[in-house]
Amino acid sequence: MTLNAVLDKIDQNLDAATDRLLDLLRIPSISTDPAFAADCQRAADWLVDDLKTIGFNASKRDTTGHPMVMAHADGPGTHVMFYGHYDVQPVDPLELWDRPPFDPALEKTAAGMVIRGRGSSDDKGQLMTFVEACRAWVQVHGSLPIKVSIFFEGEEESGSPSLVPFMQQNAAELTADVALICDTGLFQSAVPAITTQLRGMVTEEFSIKGADRDLHSGMYGGLAGNPIHVLSRLIAGLHDETGRITLDGFYDDVPEVTDEIRSQWQNLGFDHAGYLGDVGLSVPAGETGRTPLEMIWSRPTCEVNGIWGGYTGDGFKTVLPAEAHAKLSFRLVGQQDPKKIHAAFVNYVNSKLPADFSAEFAPSHGDPASQMSIENPAFELARQALSDEWPRPASYIGCGGSIPIAGHFKTVLEMDAMLIGFGRDDDAIHSPNEKYDLESFHKGTRSWARILAALAK
Amino acid sequence: MTLNAVLDKIDQNLDAATDRLLDLLRIPSISTDPAFAADCQRAADWLVDDLKTIGFNASKRDTTGHPMVMAHADGPGTHVMFYGHYDVQPVDPLELWDRPPFDPALEKTAAGMVIRGRGSSDDKGQLMTFVEACRAWVQVHGSLPIKVSIFFEGEEESGSPSLVPFMQQNAAELTADVALICDTGLFQSAVPAITTQLRGMVTEEFSIKGADRDLHSGMYGGLAGNPIHVLSRLIAGLHDETGRITLDGFYDDVPEVTDEIRSQWQNLGFDHAGYLGDVGLSVPAGETGRTPLEMIWSRPTCEVNGIWGGYTGDGFKTVLPAEAHAKLSFRLVGQQDPKKIHAAFVNYVNSKLPADFSAEFAPSHGDPASQMSIENPAFELARQALSDEWPRPASYIGCGGSIPIAGHFKTVLEMDAMLIGFGRDDDAIHSPNEKYDLESFHKGTRSWARILAALAK
DSSP states (O other), X not given: OHHHHHHHHHHHHHHHHHHHHHHHHTSOOBSSOGGGHHHHHHHHHHHHHHXXXXXXXXXXXXXSSSOEEEEEEOOSSOEEEEEEEOOXXXXXXXXXXXXXXXXXXXXXXXXXXXXXXXXXXXXXXXXXXXXXXXXXXXHHHSSOSSEEEEEEESOXXXXXXXXXXXXXXXXXXHOOSEEEEOXXXXXXXXXXXXXXXXXXXXXXXXXXXXXXXXXXXXXXXXXXXXXXXXXXXXHHTTBOTTSOBOSTTTTTTOOOOOHHHHXXXXXXXXXXXXXXHTTTOOSOOSSTTOOHHIIIIISOEEEEEEEEEEOOSSSOOOEEOSEEEEEEEEEEOTTOOHHHHHHHHHHHHHHHOOTTOEEEEOOXXXXXXXXXXXXXXXXXXXXXXXXXXXXXXXXXXXXXXXXXXXXXXXXXXXXXXXXXXXXXXXXXXXXXXXXXXXXXXXXXXXXXXXXXXXXXX | OHHHHHHHHHHHHHHHHHHHHHHHHTSOOBSSOGGGHHHHXXXXXXXXXXXXXXXXXXXXXXXXXXXXXXXXXXXXXXXXXXXXEOOBOOOOSGGGOSSOTTSOEEEEETTEEEEXXXXXXXTHHHHHHHHXXXXXXXXXXXXXXXXXXXXXXXXXXXXXXXXXXXXXXXXXHHOOSEEEEOOOBOBTTTBOEEEEEEOEEEEEEEEEEOSSSOEEXXXXXXXXXXXXXHHHHHHHTTBOTTSOBOSTTTTTTOOOOOHHHHHHHHHTTOOHHXXXXXXXXXXXXXXXXXXXXXXXXXXXXXXXXXXXXEOXXXXXXXXXXXXXXXXXXXXXXXTOOHHHHHHHHHHXXXXXXXXXXXXXXXXXXXXXXXXXXXXXXXXXXXXXXXXHHSSSXXXXXXXXXXXXXXXXXXXXXXXXXXXXXXXXXXXXXXXXXXXXXXXXXXXXXXXXXXXHHHHTO
């Protein structure tokens, strides 16, 4: 059996693979801080060199920021494009780390062995699961079972400024049959999963303006309107008593989940009480009649993320402010069009302004939701491969947040992406003492080996 | 005619009186800045010395802050207690002054002669109108027509920390038949006025708390409640669609203005369009069915003075914040009890909190409204005296703000106060280029001379 030999090789390689990962983790490739620009170059070089040892045609590509890594290896049939990122988050506050963030090590914990260090889970450990799977395939068989390209970014933690231009300029080279993205986790740290729908987003920042200056509430209070009151009434009116958003046409392009997906989600046994309990809450507060997973995965939202106006310092100032402000975001699903949602929002605000008030809107930003087409047979093949590796069957899941790269593959290159990752909820990504379970690293590598085999069928 | 001789003397004295005021204005008695503490002492000494030259038994009284000035002069019949404050506002931004703020001068302007300098209107120029009236009476008649006491404070611009303790400790010395306060203005810069009702105030600062940490709106948006939404709904619900405040029992102790007062207010011909137009507004936004003057003088209000929560910096952070906050104040009228209003507010908030949310309240502060008893004959005598001096008849008016000293005279010493002042709306008090019209100073002095005569009847 060709696959079994590869899986055995992965098991034998585990110590060496771990050492390679520790080596990569020692490079402090923090992308947000210009002081670490040379380290980002070093991480890219390290990956190029390593990929060359497996037989990839690998190269570092300059951008206006940190470089990309591109690598190609020929193979029969299906062509996959694997994405990961080699840059990491800053490490502040340093004093909360139990060991230096860039002096990684294997640690024994009550829950098993972990690889501790910045980037171990997000995303160096995860991207190396794929690299190690390719290595094992090449070591056992001399070549890969399908055509594989690899695309590593170095700016994911700093807003990916070079990503879309690079994808546009290198569209032919980056296009494959399906994209693979390893930057997510096991569902509830236990169930292997392929994320097939991600919510989109529209952001709005706006100001409500009344008088042309701040007023004294003794001189004008009761006579002049108050922008904070106007803003509060606007926000209060964005949802009805069932939690639905009141903008005109907001739900026009919102689909219901299919019965197949609904049934998979039901089988996940999502512990919403635990999920809410972790943050001190107990009651799902979303739309009436929706399950908790629908609320976070398949229903659109409208949330005020920030609000400010008037006097907010110590003590008291009895001011009627001239302006009040809010930042607000919509999470989008299905075919909701960011431009249409923005227009509906602007229309909502303007239609409800009292006399003498005006609204100003900062430029709105938006990305549509990503809905993968699971009719592509690669999805079901990969799901089966994951189910073979893990104790529990793999599931298609949603994601309440946005993973911009998945949307870019879709909009720039018209490729579906399979988001498959092995992180755990307690990995502390972006936080002190980040870790990656050795089991995630090991079984993640084995999972990719199985998926490569499955896609070769 | 005894009064006419006094008025003539005031006219003859005008240049000398102006020079005295300029002298006092040269002392930079800024009470908020410890660097000027010695200047506050100097201003108090200057006043004590000047009052002694008129025959007052005057003395400086130490407090834990800046000193008080107390002065007494015997006379027949009615006993009045005159209040003013010798401290002034800071002068920042200095670069916006057309001349040094403590190098005052007479200036010719299109609207007539003005005295330019910090404190010219607030309150040194105003308090000296009363001193100069007393001086003229003494110069002409050798004595005052009634018993006069004077009480000058040096901490009015810094929250009057010593005022109430001083009043309590010196209650007997400070008690008279009626208090006179010269720290207000002509109504719309034209109509001499006695302020007979001032709104009280209750301040509230409170926080709405949801989850025990900030949440990512991708992971929790749609499932977890948002404290900014809860806060906005609370604020939106504080007023009904007619602009009335919805707290239980809020209007229980709110009286209607009497027909006599209503008729005086109607005669004022308040230019609410101009008043609103000055600040870029056009439409009275208060309670349906109330006149603009009722809205600011005789109706209670509820205004949010500040609001904040979530991410308010540059760019975007899709956070569901753990908390949201607001500062809010009620203006009170009639017999509204600050404690009762606070309790009704706390009850309102707590009764409307959704599951999983809590509210925290900072200590509330409150003072009741002040309503002067115009049955005291001094009011009508003073109003007639003012009407004799000025081109337009004097009126009883309200004040939407609080003037704490008026409340203290009432609550600590059980005295009514007549608030009579000669400032104009364009005096720029608290701002660069503060001025006091020479006409205000001159006719203000003559007004007090007339009031002293009237109260002697």
